[in-house]
Amino acid sequence: MASSVVRVDLDGKPINPLTICMIGAGGFIGSHLCEKILNETQHKILALDVYNDKIKHLLEPDSLPWAGRIQFHRINIKHDSRLEGLIKMSDLTINLAAICTPADYNTRPLDTIYSNFIDALPVVKYCSENGKRLIHFSTCEVYGKTIGSFLPKDSPLRQDPAYYVLKEDASPCIFGSIEKQRWSYACAKQLIERLVYAEGAENGLEFTIVRPFNWIGPRMDFIPGVDGPSEGVPRVLACFSNALLRREPLKLVDGGESQRTFVYIKDAIEAVLLMIENPSRANGHIFNVGNPNNEVTVRQLAEMMTAVYANVSGEPALEEPTVDVSSKEFYGEGYDDSDKRIPDMTIINRQLGWNPKTSLWDLLDSTLTYQHKTYAEAIKKVMSQPTTS
Ligand SMILES: NC(=O)c1ccc[n+]([C@@H]2O[C@H](COP(=O)([O-])OP(=O)(O)OC[C@H]3O[C@@H](n4cnc5c(N)ncnc54)[C@H](O)[C@@H]3O)[C@@H](O)[C@H]2O)c1
Ligand SMILES: O=c1ccn([C@@H]2O[C@H](COP(=O)(O)OP(=O)(O)O[C@H]3OC[C@@H](O)[C@H](O)[C@H]3O)[C@@H](O)[C@H]2O)c(=O)[nH]1
DSSP states (O other): OOOSSOOBOTTSOBOOOOEEEEETTTSHHHHHHHHHHHHHOOOEEEEEESOOGGGHHHHOSTTSTTGGGEEEEEOOTTSOTHHHHHHHHOSEEEEOOOOOOHHHHTTSHHHHHHHHTGGGHHHHHHHHHTTOEEEEEOOGGGGBSOGGGGSOTTOGGGGSGGGTEEOTTTOOOBOOOTTOGGGHHHHHHHHHHHHHHHHHHHHOOOEEEEEEOOEEOTTOSOOBTTTBOTTOOOOHHHHHHHHHHHTOOEEEEGGGOOEEEOEEHHHHHHHHHHHHHOHHHHTTEEEEEOOTTOEEEHHHHHHHHHHHHHHHHOOOOOSSOEEEEOHHHHHOTTOOOOOOOEEOOHHHHHHHOOOOOOOHHHHHHHHHHHHHHHHHHHHHHHHHSOOOO
16 A cells, blocks of 8 residues: 655655556556556556556555546557647656567567657657657667677687667667667667667756566466467566466467577566656666576476466476477568677665666566466466467
């Protein structure tokens, strides 16, 4: 519950209640951010999205303690004249709306580019023209590949952090060729970052850019055939959860050699709340938000999730828990991958004093407990239905 004690910022100054226009509030990150803001602050939320399933529990019933502080607007920002008015009514806009599943980047590159660049343009423009603060969600994918990935496999320099740690103000953005349409998303996100940055430099827009590094946890994406299309391909957490729930082998794309750092959504959301409530420390900055201590290869992630799920569900793991697939088979033509993603934490540490807390084992334990509770019965039902041939 939000306490009546006056909240203070990192410099000890009282925080006035804000009205926040949150675009994409019905998604994975948005749902956790809404929950946190409603539970712990007095801020008001104008929640914009095309869907609200993931925030239904925050909207109903009317007797909820924060009922007057969240208002849902079913809006597609591609074409809705209400957008500017809602931004004008707010102190701060947070833009989370995007197509952000890799399976779409090379198969629906136009939708990906429109969603991540063109559709975000009016949001930036309305904030700039109306003197409103903007927190824009970008991605760690803007870094693309590491410099180290271009070194010979046996080069000792590959072990040198200078060749792989990703720094907001120093690392280059390295993408593949245009035929590798995987990079359509990263490229669109990079251009909108540059636009936001330029609005800050030329027109004084007060902005913060967030680069999430694989935030994971409950409510991420969908389970194909249960709360999303059967043929849909979500991000890796939901792909692996789906396989575990169905007792099918986890698919390792191109050997599962790529590396990722995973951060627990609840840790990451704390960083976002610090940005919201400390504008003087957050404005004008780009922040990596990730957990450099939680690095694994995708193969290791599969092994850990298999072990944790066996524990959570009480069902023994499959004898052959993984299977290799090529990226062409899994994602189609034009897929490419980031090799390694370690966030440098200097800027977020210095400006906001934020550090992630949760280990990968712990976050997988709570997330897979949620997946099992939420989906195990539904999957049994789906799997017992006769398939149409
Ligand atoms: N989850 C991560 O680890 C991660 C990593 C890097 C970047 N990001 C970025 O963070 C943001 C949120 O990601 P998420 O994981 O919550 O994704 P998500 O898909 O769960 O949420 C995005 C939400 O935006 C909504 N949306 C999309 N287009 C819209 C439109 N035209 N009008 C209104 N609503 C629209 C969707 O319905 C969805 O609810 C995205 O910008 C994404 O690129 C996330
Ligand atoms: O079933 C699967 C799914 C995915 N993978 C692999 O697992 C890795 C991670 O895949 P994810 O689906 O989580 O997506 P990525 O980490 O590549 O990109 C994500 O990162 C940052 C965000 O901007 C986006 O949410 C998304 O682009 C990739 O190497 C992918 O090839 C598998 O091996 N098997």
